[in-house]
Amino acid sequence: MPYFQTWEEFARAAEKLYLTDPMKVRVVLKYRHCDGNLCVKVTDDAVCLQYKTDQAQDVKKIEKLHGKLMRLMVSKESGAMETD
Amino acid sequence: MVLLENDSFLTELTRLFQKCRTSGSVAITLKKYDGRTKPVPRKGHPENYEPADNKCLLRASDGKKKISTVISTKEVIKFQMAYSNLLRAHMDGLKKKDKKSKGKKTKATQ
Numbered sequence A: 001m002p003y004f005q006t007w008e009e010f011a012r013a014a015e016k017l018y019l020t021d022p023m024k025v026r027v028v029l030k031y032r033h034c035d036g037n038l039c040v041k042v043t044d045d046a047v048c049l050q051y052k053t054d055q056a057q058d059v060k061k062i063e064k065l066h067g068k069l070m071r072l073m074v075s076k077e078s079g080a081m082e083t084d
Numbered sequence B: 001m002v003l004l005e006n007d008s009f010l011t012e013l014t015r016l017f018q019k020c021r022t023s024g025s026v027a028i029t030l031k032k033y034d035g036r037t038k039p040v041p042r043k044g045h046p047e048n049y050e051p052a053d054n055k056c057l058l059r060a061s062d063g064k065k066k067i068s069t070v071i072s073t074k075e076v077i078k079f080q081m082a083y084s085n086l087l088r089a090h091m092d093g094l095k096k097k098d099k100k101s102k103g104k105k106t107k108a109t110q
Helices: A007-020 A056-074 B006-019 B073-090
Strands: A026-032 A037-043 A048-053 B002-004 B026-033 B055-061 B066-072
Touching (some): A007 A048, A007 A056, A026 A056, A048 A056, A056 B055, A056 B073, B002 B006
Parallel strands (some): B002 B066
Antiparallel strands (some): B026 B055
16 A cells, blocks of 8 residues: 655645545544554545654644544535635 | 443544553544434334434444544534644654655664
8 A cells, every 4th residue: 555755735735635525535643653653544445545654843733633533524515725 | 342422432542542552453444324223224224214414423432442432513613623633632653754854864774
């Protein structure tokens, strides 16, 4: 399963995948403090997008994407992109 | 799988992160939830359930202990703030990026 090389590509693909079928897509976050890395996976059980990092600067980006998807999930249809 | 209130979930999630600092991983899963509490009925059976559109399910586990919570539109703002702070506070074991700084010696990792 391919790991994306850049955060931007991953974030765009993840949001696009979510918008194709919100009910099917899930986001998985796996953090290992002992190894010092963080993996994110977004999948609809057919397509799988992954991103892995050991950089502290990516934590904020990942946490923001997580929050964004969370807000998309709880908003009713016509969930356009909210500005932070 | 323990279903908790939003606040209890955050407390337990903090505990999971603290427990896993020396070994193990914390896995967090986020998914849109339509509020079903009964399984999907078989073909031919009437689906009596009206799916709700404004909830999501958040699960966390350290491999042994599992916790979960449901978040709806009313709670999301407050929850998301607390949740973001929690993530940022605990996911601090990652490498800080060393940009080329003026004359500061940085340790080269081999």
